[in-house]
Amino acid sequence: MTIKADDKVFFSRCIEDNMDALYGVALRLTRRQADAEDLVAEAVTKAWISIGTLEDKGSFRPWVFRILRNCYISDYRKKSIRPTEAIYDELADGSEDGDVCSMLMNEADEFLTWWSNPEKEFFANILGDQIMAAIDELPDSFRVTILLINVEGLTYDEAAEALGIPKGTVRSRMKRGRTLLQKSLWRHAQDAGLKTCHNSK
Amino acid sequence: MNDDKKHTTHDDIGCLEAIETLYAYLDGELDDDISIDQVEKHMEHCKSCYSRKDVERALSEHIRKANRKETPAALQNRLRNLMTDF
Numbered sequence: 658m659t660i661k662a663d664d665k666v667f668f669s670r671c672i673e674d675n676m677d678a679l680y681g682v683a684l685r686l687t688r689r690q691a692d693a694e695d696l697v698a699e700a701v702t703k704a705w706i707s708i709g710t711l712e713d714k715g716s717f718r719p720w721v722f723r724i725l726r727n728c729y730i731s732d733y734r735k736k737s738i739r740p741t742e743a744i745y746d747e748l749a750d751g752s753e754d755g756d757v758c759s760m761l762m763n764e765a766d767e768f769l770t771w772w773s774n775p776e777k778e779f780f781a782n783i784l785g786d787q788i789m790a791a792i793d794e795l796p797d798s799f800r801v802t803i804l805l806i807n808v809e810g811l812t813y814d815e816a817a818e819a820l821g822i823p824k825g826t827v828r829s830r831m832k833r834g835r836t837l838l839q840k841s842l843w844r845h846a847q848d849a850g851l852k853t854c855h856n857s858k
Numbered sequence: 859m860n861d862d863k864k865h866t867t868h869d870d871i872g873c874l875e876a877i878e879t880l881y882a883y884l885d886g887e888l889d890d891d892i893s894i895d896q897v898e899k900h901m902e903h904c905k906s907c908y909s910r911k912d913v914e915r916a917l918s919e920h921i922r923k924a925n926r927k928e929t930p931a932a933l934q935n936r937l938r939n940l941m942t943d944f
């Protein structure tokens with residue numbers, strides 16, 4: 658493969674533009690700064706080696722995120738996989754969407770009530786940390802999908818390309834991941850004292 | 859093409875369908891099975907689903923803010939050195 662000077666300029670500019678995004682996703686995947694930095698460096702190196710496989714320069718973002726994810730899977734995930742991971746992965750891709758919606762429908766409306774209650778401001782102040790903790794609790798497949806779409810702004814098509822999955826699975830993971838996130842946040846809010854406030858009214 | 863999404867006639871959707879499509883709706887990724895108009899019409903009349911949309915939209919914003927990270931200077935330098943050597 659011949660690498661042109663233009664490729665290097667293009668590549669460097671794209672990495673500069675996406676550096677924070679790559680690091681942000683890597684950090685949420687590995688949960689450790691040192692590991693995240695190594696992961697990004699490895700992904701950038703592999704991306705450069707593979708630059709000839711990038712057919713459409715407009716697809717750089719999903720392409721480089723896919724390389725980052727593959728590096729994570731091959732080098733990091735197997736070291737830190739959690740016991741529930743496999744179960745959640747099955748849930749992510751194998752169940753019917755209706756199951757999730759039923760879960761939401763049947764869920765008590767406490768979260769919605771919380772959102773509109775007078776203590777909202779107080780909880781909003783601590784919500785940032787809770788969101789981080791709740792996202793960290795999510796299985797990889799949900800966490801990465803939510804990060805790519807809600808944080809990095811990828812479209813469902815781009816996320817599907819980055820994750821190597823069908824668009825329908827992206828859609829499904831968003832529903833399931835966000836549902837789990839909401840439930841987790843509700844638990845964190847209760848731990849932070851919400852129940853006391855809520856019950857005392 | 860947007861006319862298809864504006865001319866909803868009879869297919870009012872229920873809470874289950876509204877929730878099924880909520881995230882795609884908020885992400886601007888609604889497919890053609892259910893229209894934007896149908897979702898919004900349902901939200902107008904359903905306080906619970908409207909609240910859920912409000913929660914999820916705000917939550918999306920919190921997720922975005924909470925996860926915005928700046929690359930540490932050491933990594934910036936490392937990557938730039940790497941790319942110089944390419």
